[in-house]
Amino acid sequence: MARAQELNPSELAHEYLRQKKKFPHVWCAGCGIGTIMGAVIRAIADRKLDRDRVVMVSGIGCSSRMPIYVDFNTLHTTHGRAIAFATGVKAARPELEVIVVTGDGDAAAIGGNHLIHACRRNINLTVVCINNNIYGMTGGQASPTTPYGKFATTARYGNFERPFDLCALTEAAGAAYVARGTVFYARPLEKLIADAIAKKGFAFVEVISQCPTYYGRFNELRTPVEMLYWQRDNTVNVKAAAKLKPEEREGKILTGVLADRDYPEFTELYDKLIAELAAKEGK
Amino acid sequence: MVLMQGNEAIAYAALDAGVRFFAGYPITPSTELAEIMSVELPKRGGKFLQMEDEIASLAACIGASLTGVKAMTATSGPGFSLMQENLGYAYMTEVPCVIVNVMRGGPSTGVPTGPAQADVMQARWGTHGDHPAIALCPSSVLDCYSLTARAINLAEKYRMPTLLIPDEIIGHMREDVTLPEHVEVVDREPPHVPPEWYYPYDDTGCEATPLAPFGAGFRFHATGLTHDRAGFATSVPAEIDRCIRNLMRKTIKFRRDIILVEHEHLQDAEVVVAAYGISARAAQAATATARARGYRVGFINLKTVWPFCFKLIAKVAETAHAIIVPEMNFGQLVREVERAACGKTEVVSLTRVDGEPIVPRQIVDAVTHHATPGGGS
Numbered sequence: 001m002a003r004a005q006e007l008n009p010s011e012l013a014h015e016y017l018r019q020k021k022k023f024p025h026v027w028c029a030g031c032g033i034g035t036i037m038g039a040v041i042r043a044i045a046d047r048k049l050d051r052d053r054v055v056m057v058s059g060i061g062c063s064s065r066m067p068i069y070v071d072f073n074t075l076h077t078t079h080g081r082a083i084a085f086a087t088g089v090k091a092a093r094p095e096l097e098v099i100v101v102t103g104d105g106d107a108a109a110i111g112g113n114h115l116i117h118a119c120r121r122n123i124n125l126t127v128v129c130i131n132n133n134i135y136g137m138t139g140g141q142a143s144p145t146t147p148y149g150k151f152a153t154t155a156r157y158g159n160f161e162r163p164f165d166l167c168a169l170t171e172a173a174g175a176a177y178v179a180r181g182t183v184f185y186a187r188p189l190e191k192l193i194a195d196a197i198a199k200k201g202f203a204f205v206e207v208i209s210q211c212p213t214y215y216g217r218f219n220e221l222r223t224p225v226e227m228l229y230w231q232r233d234n235t236v237n238v239k240a241a242a243k244l245k246p247e248e249r250e251g252k253i254l255t256g257v258l259a260d261r262d263y264p265e266f267t268e269l270y271d272k273l274i275a276e277l278a279a280k281e282g283k
Numbered sequence: 284m285v286l287m288q289g290n291e292a293i294a295y296a297a298l299d300a301g302v303r304f305f306a307g308y309p310i311t312p313s314t315e316l317a318e319i320m321s322v323e324l325p326k327r328g329g330k331f332l333q334m335e336d337e338i339a340s341l342a343a344c345i346g347a348s349l350t351g352v353k354a355m356t357a358t359s360g361p362g363f364s365l366m367q368e369n370l371g372y373a374y375m376t377e378v379p380c381v382i383v384n385v386m387r388g389g390p391s392t393g394v395p396t397g398p399a400q401a402d403v404m405q406a407r408w409g410t411h412g413d414h415p416a417i418a419l420c421p422s423s424v425l426d427c428y429s430l431t432a433r434a435i436n437l438a439e440k441y442r443m444p445t446l447l448i449p450d451e452i453i454g455h456m457r458e459d460v461t462l463p464e465h466v467e468v469v470d471r472e473p474p475h476v477p478p479e480w481y482y483p484y485d486d487t488g489c490e491a492t493p494l495a496p497f498g499a500g501f502r503f504h505a506t507g508l509t510h511d512r513a514g515f516a517t518s519v520p521a522e523i524d525r526c527i528r529n530l531m532r533k534t535i536k537f538r539r540d541i542i543l544v545e546h547e548h549l550q551d552a553e554v555v556v557a558a559y560g561i562s563a564r565a566a567q568a569a570t571a572t573a574r575a576r577g578y579r580v581g582f583i584n585l586k587t588v589w590p591f592c593f594k595l596i597a598k599v600a601e602t603a604h605a606i607i608v609p610e611m612n613f614g615q616l617v618r619e620v621e622r623a624a625c626g627k628t629e630v631v632s633l634t635r636v637d638g639e640p641i642v643p644r645q646i647v648d649a650v651t652h653h654a655t656p657g658g659g660s
Contacts, residue, residue, distance in 0.1 A: 018504075022515065051502065052498060052500045052502060053498055055497050055498075057346070067504065068504060068506075072502055073497040073498065073501075073502050074502075074504045074505070075349065075497075075504075075505050075506075076504065076505065076507065076508070077342065077372065078342070078368055078369055078372050078507055081369065084338065084339035085342045085343065087306075087332065087334075087339070087343050087346065088342060088344060088347040088354070089346040089347065090346075091306075091330045091332055092303075092330060092347035092350045092352045093498060096498050113336065113339075114335060114339055114342075117334075274328055277325050277326050278326075278328070281326065
């Protein structure tokens, strides 16, 4: 670990990769997931987590391929169910650091119920939700976060469903920590993820990412660079936003720490119950 | 001797056999299991979670099991339907866990408080793709206790999910039982190699490759994708073939260790009644009645429904004039009996789908119809 601290950010990421035969990875050129993987790894290194005790859990989709490449205990589960699997891992062994990597379709559509109940339960998990506004792996279908009026292979006339604001959703459902970052601001993202890991309780980090292959191509964002600039130009940090006039904030997506609250954590409460029952038994 | 309910016996057997994690969702007629586990597990340092649905319940069990903890869930037909997704995941990733499906009438919501034995084929083929299956079916409260312990041990030994499928009558019935003083407990084999040599899906020819718990330094990958011996997804035909054959091998190569059936009077039997669950109780009573009247009847209690005891049925088919299969469904396991009998004897399906149990008289009538009075010699 001491060695890891001396490395520059890209070398550091290599320290935590399964290098033996897992590359090249599946992600398209210009995809944001690789950048986010780097941020997750640097956050784990920053928190000085023992890699033997890190469990990375994912569901199905492009983002959910991340566990393949990282040298932790890794669990690539069924579509939408990553948080439910992670809940079992964490409840059984609270000493493990459990990080869920998921996407907008995985977490908010098929897995939406697991997401809100994990928030409510306030179990000490870190969920990194990579939101690229589309189903990438199946070829560009509309997702629960595809913006109104945007195009996808199943929204050829424009999407007329409203998108979920995943941070508002998780905050309302009771998550202890809610933050939003972007691929463009990769280093601040790293800090958000590190803080999410440090947070005792359910922590949710939405990352605005880019899918140039499908979302960009269907929605007149022709290059990955154009999509990254879109992230820069359409987001504003929540602290900076407080100083802006309402007309200046109009249409901007808030980033940074959106909720940070202390609620009793599930595994701590449970361990307390076990200790109390044992003490009663001993009497 | 204690008066105990079937579901209670299942819960206490699970605790005695080392289950320390239970995640479930309320559903009649299995709910007593979740209720008992919620009280008893924390007393033993274990964890109980009431999840948001049955999909999450089995997911949480698989996650817990991957950390080395024995895990169980319980449900009934509609919940078992929801569990099929992650049941397939557990087969594919070879993660031990036990699913109790207290069978009620279906399809869909069916008769929630009524008994049935209609999930026998779902227990075998409910999840998509080729997979092995171990399903045990108790026919008494004592069976509930011993077969639960057996299901847990088989799950650990063969590194796969196992199913216990009592019908609602068995789950809710109360009987006097004398529980065994000692329960055999099979603990999970730890890897005998250092992490750098560890392949979680290696083909060792044994019952199963040891499963390292998360957190012990092995840092392996588990996926529902068809995988190579290291656990990583593969699309190489030879590796896909190996992955699937390795799964299927468990219940083929080791079927003699897995299958537990009990039988009576097969030596001289002209007619054999093959049954399971509460229907086996009726069959046993019917056999005694018919024999008292001079009919040469035999009885098989299929305590292991899956894998199916093909060899025994094939042998019986050589000598018996008929095999009667009473089931509280439209005729599910009778298909396996027909396959095993291979046309060598008449196979008679006795069914009941009205939410009421098969009674001994129904079986006695079938026996007297097919057997010769006075023994036929």
